[in-house]
Amino acid sequence: xxxxxxxxxxxxxxxxxxxxxxxxxxxxxxxxxxxxxxxxxxxxxxxxxxxxxxxxxxxxxxxxxxxxxxxxxxxxxxxxxxxxxxxxxxxxxxxxxxxxxxxxxxxxxxxxxxxxxxxxxxxxxxxxxxxxxxxxxxxxxxxxxxxxxxxxxxxxxxxxxxxxxxxxxxxxxxxxxxxxxxxxxxxxxxxxxxxxxxxxxxxxxxxxxxxxxxxxxxxxxxxxxxxxxxxxxxxxxxxxxxxxxxxxxxxxxxxxxxxxxxxxxxxxxxxxxxxxxxxxxxxxxxxxxxxxxxxxxxxxxxxxxxxxxxxxxxxxxxxxxxxxxxxxxxxxxxxxxxxxxxxxxxxxxxxxxxxxxxxxxxxxxxxxxxxxxxxxxxxxxxxxxxxxxxxx
Numbered sequence: 001x002x003x004x005x006x007x008x009x010x011x012x013x014x015x016x017x018x019x020x021x022x023x024x025x026x027x028x029x030x031x032x033x034x035x036x037x038x039x040x041x042x043x044x045x046x047x048x049x050x051x052x053x054x055x056x057x058x059x060x061x062x063x064x065x066x067x068x069x070x071x072x073x074x075x076x077x078x079x080x081x082x083x084x085x086x087x088x089x090x091x092x093x094x095x096x097x098x099x100x101x102x103x104x105x106x107x108x109x110x111x112x113x114x115x116x117x118x119x120x121x122x123x124x125x126x127x128x129x130x131x132x133x134x135x136x137x138x139x140x141x142x143x144x145x146x147x148x149x150x151x152x153x154x155x156x157x158x159x160x161x162x163x164x165x166x167x168x169x170x171x172x173x174x175x176x177x178x179x180x181x182x183x184x185x186x187x188x189x190x191x192x193x194x195x196x197x198x199x200x201x202x203x204x205x206x207x208x209x210x211x212x213x214x215x216x217x218x219x220x221x222x223x224x225x226x227x228x229x230x231x232x233x234x235x236x237x238x239x240x241x242x243x244x245x246x247x248x249x250x251x252x253x254x255x256x257x258x259x260x261x262x263x264x265x266x267x268x269x270x271x272x273x274x275x276x277x278x279x280x281x282x283x284x285x286x287x288x289x290x291x292x293x294x295x296x297x298x299x300x301x302x303x304x305x306x307x308x309x310x311x312x313x314x315x316x317x318x319x320x321x322x323x324x325x326x327x328x329x330x331x332x333x334x335x336x337x338x339x340x341x342x343x344x345x346x347x348x349x350x351x352x353x354x355x356x357x358x359x360x361x362x363x364x365x366x367x368x369x370x371x372x373x374x375x376x377x378x379x380x381x382x383x384x385x386x387x388x389x390x391x392x
Contacts, residue, residue: 019372024048026375035147037075046085066290067149072106082097108138118168119251128242129155130155132154132263133267133294135251136295138150154224156238156245156258159237162225165223172203173209174208190313203222204224225271241259260301260302264302271292284378287374289375292314292330324348327346
């Protein structure tokens with residue numbers, strides 16, 4: 001049976017026209033994958049939710065996979081999407097979505113309390129740092145810690161300060177390893193994992209501490225020395241970025257974040273790394289709509305001067321291709337987010353790399369599915385070549 005196309009809304013940040021061919025559950029998630037949907041988008045969400053052919057199991061899986069379930073939960077409550085409206089049926093089990101939203105608030109508050117201690121101890125020890133992603137976005141961009149899923153505390157730290165930071169982390173009960181099967185302790189990483197990480201990645205191995213809570217199985221702190229991967233051809237060291245850091249209050253304590261232009265470039269680099277690296281593709285977490293939403297929200301706060309600084313800095317770091325990859329795909333998902341002149345300035349002569357993956361792993365391959373279809377193809381990881389990359 002031919003899939004009936006759903007009309008696109010044209011106000012605010014519209015659904016991409018290419019999304020009309022996606023199944024209803026995917027279209028519904030794209031409608032709700034925004035911080036503040038307008039009246040037309042809410043109406044479209046109600047219309048999609050009322051369709052008899054909408055696969056709610058697939059919607060729930062996609063919302064969780066793309067780390068959008070707490071945001072969807074807030075929308076279900078705020079716009080009363082669980083209630084019928086006219087001929088349109090409401091969301092089934094609205095309590096499930098509300099629970100995801102409220103549970104994420106509780107989880108993030110627990111993370112905030114723990115990470116505030118980490119930030120204070122690092123500062124007291126004289127370790128210069130800046131908070132990346134996570135709480136810097138949840139508090140500074142979303143202005144609501146309940147709607148963004150936070151996994152860890154990402155910090156920019158100069159490599160020369162890593163030994164002192166290590167002492168602080170160990171004193172606070174953190175170890176570099178994985179959570180054991182019993183959930184009560186941390187097991188050190190295997191030797192091959194340590195060697196691979198040291199030779200290939202710009203981060204320290206993550207520091208973990210058992211959370212011993214139903215909502216927080218582990219506390220995770222990542223120390224990053226360069227926002228670009230070693231094999232990317234670009235480099236922006238933590239030491240350089242820390243000279244431009246700015247003071248803020250996060251997790252209820254005075255701390256530091258990267259200067260906005262550096263922060264957006266960091267988001268672009270992180271998005272590109274995960275979208276094209278085999279170990280993320282194999283786990284089907286390479287493309288998460290939440291990451292594109294981060295970039296979109298950050299970008300829409302930029303004015304002409306910030307964009308001029310951004311394009312200059314990407315050229316300084318020879319990172320135009322990385323930045324264009326992230327901004328191009330963000331613009332596909334959220335039309336109007338990225339100024340056309342910025343995309344024109346950054347666009348490489350050869351854009352064929354936009355459909356490639358595995359280059360950083362030395363195993364370049366090309367996708368056969370278009371970008372929007374890949375977002376919802378949960379089997380895409382089975383088509384990628386084995387990476388032989390140890391997973392942390």
